[in-house]
Amino acid sequence: MNIDLHMLSIIGAAATVSFGAIGPALAEGRAIAAAMDAIARQPESAGTLSRTLFVGLAMIETMAIYCLVIALLLLYANPFTG
Amino acid sequence: MEATPLSPEILFLIGPVPISRPVVTTWIIMAILTATSWLGLRRAQVHAGYVQSALEIVVETLAAQIRDIIGKAPWPYLPLLGTLFIFLAVANLSAVVPGAQPPTGHLETPAALAAIVFFSVHYFGIRARGFGNYARRYLKPNPLMLPLNILSEITRTFALMVRLFGNMMSHELVIAIVVLLSGLLLPIPFMLLGILIGIIQAYIFTVLAAVFIGAGVGSVETT
Numbered sequence: 383m384n385i386d387l388h389m390l391s392i393i394g395a396a397a398t399v400s401f402g403a404i405g406p407a408l409a410e411g412r413a414i415a416a417a418m419d420a421i422a423r424q425p426e427s428a429g430t431l432s433r434t435l436f437v438g439l440a441m442i443e444t445m446a447i448y449c450l451v452i453a454l455l456l457l458y459a460n461p462f463t464g
Numbered sequence: 465m466e467a468t469p470l471s472p473e474i475l476f477l478i479g480p481v482p483i484s485r486p487v488v489t490t491w492i493i494m495a496i497l498t499a500t501s502w503l504g505l506r507r508a509q510v511h512a513g514y515v516q517s518a519l520e521i522v523v524e525t526l527a528a529q530i531r532d533i534i535g536k537a538p539w540p541y542l543p544l545l546g547t548l549f550i551f552l553a554v555a556n557l558s559a560v561v562p563g564a565q566p567p568t569g570h571l572e573t574p575a576a577l578a579a580i581v582f583f584s585v586h587y588f589g590i591r592a593r594g595f596g597n598y599a600r601r602y603l604k605p606n607p608l609m610l611p612l613n614i615l616s617e618i619t620r621t622f623a624l625m626v627r628l629f630g631n632m633m634s635h636e637l638v639i640a641i642v643v644l645l646s647g648l649l650l651p652i653p654f655m656l657l658g659i660l661i662g663i664i665q666a667y668i669f670t671v672l673a674a675v676f677i678g679a680g681v682g683s684v685e686t687t
Contacts, residue, residue, distance in 0.1 A: 433533065437675055440668050444623040450630045 387463050395453035402449025409442045473565075486567035493554050493567075522550070533671060534678040541677060544584055548577065549670040556632060556662025559639075560655060566662075569632040571625075578625035581673045582617075589680030598680070624672055631665050 417435040421428045474482045504515040512520060526546040530538035552568065559566040567573040589598045602613045635658045642651045 429532070433671060436668055436671055440627060440672055443627060447623060447626050447630050450634070451626055 387460075391456045391460050391463060395456040398449050398453045398456070402452075403446055406442050406446040410439055413438055413442060484570075485565045486570050486573065489558055489564045490555070490567045490573065492564070493551065493558060497550060497554065529671075530674055533674040534681065536681070541588065541674070544580075545670055545674055545677075548581075548673060549666055552577075552628075552666035552669055553663060556666055557659060559632070559636065559658055559662065566632055566636070568628050568665075569636045571629050574625045574628040577628070577669070578621050581624060581676060582621045584673075585676045585680040588677050589682070592681040597682075601680075601682075620676070624669065628665055628669055631661055635661055 413435065417431055420431055473485050475485050475488060476483055501519065504519045508516055523542070523546065526549060527538045527542055530541055530545055534541060555566050555568050555573070557566075558564045559569070586598075589601070592598075593601075602610055604613075635654075639651050639654050639658065642654055
């Protein structure tokens, strides 16, 4: 079995998504845990908290999305394999 | 299923312009939304009927949310942000209808929407604060931050686009793979999850657009 450029691209895409998902997953877990804690302490501020939480989660998710973009580029628009 | 998620399926040509299935879905969504609003508000009364009351509830809820985020009177921003949310919600939910392809699952529609948000941030910012004050925002903490501020403008618009596209596209792809593997009943929980994802993504896109506009107008301090 010879390793060619297509196979390397697929391996690269899988590695990109898998490793790129680790950091945002941990970060989103911590953010949600902190928000839950705050809502449990002050239920009346749940509206503001959840809106801010959504914006923050979207910002954190951006990192994972960049990884997704790289993986898609590798799979479907690879400049080397054409 | 199309060959790649980056190239949409072409249905027919108008002259040299290819028309893809997501574009036709967009037209149908636009027609449905316009017809609903027109028929519901054709004879608007103070003592509203069922349809008019429902539409007014939607508008009032959106206005209250926007007021909470921007912190000013929501009426200048409601036409843009409200239309954005309603269109995105319907477009994301159109994945459930057989034969329709959600336009947000292809790169073109999120790119166009993100470009609209990008330009409207500057439009509302300059209108609210004047050109000089608005341009000074980019020098705000320190003139050294100018390149970073410009870079953040570009990357946040790009992330806005790819977030919507990536979520919807990957959800479509997951359903296609599950259908390919197992057939009839197993995709249903994934499609239910897709409804949730669609609504949340529409909400996040709109909230982020509102936060960006609020930052441009100068009432919200964020990124």
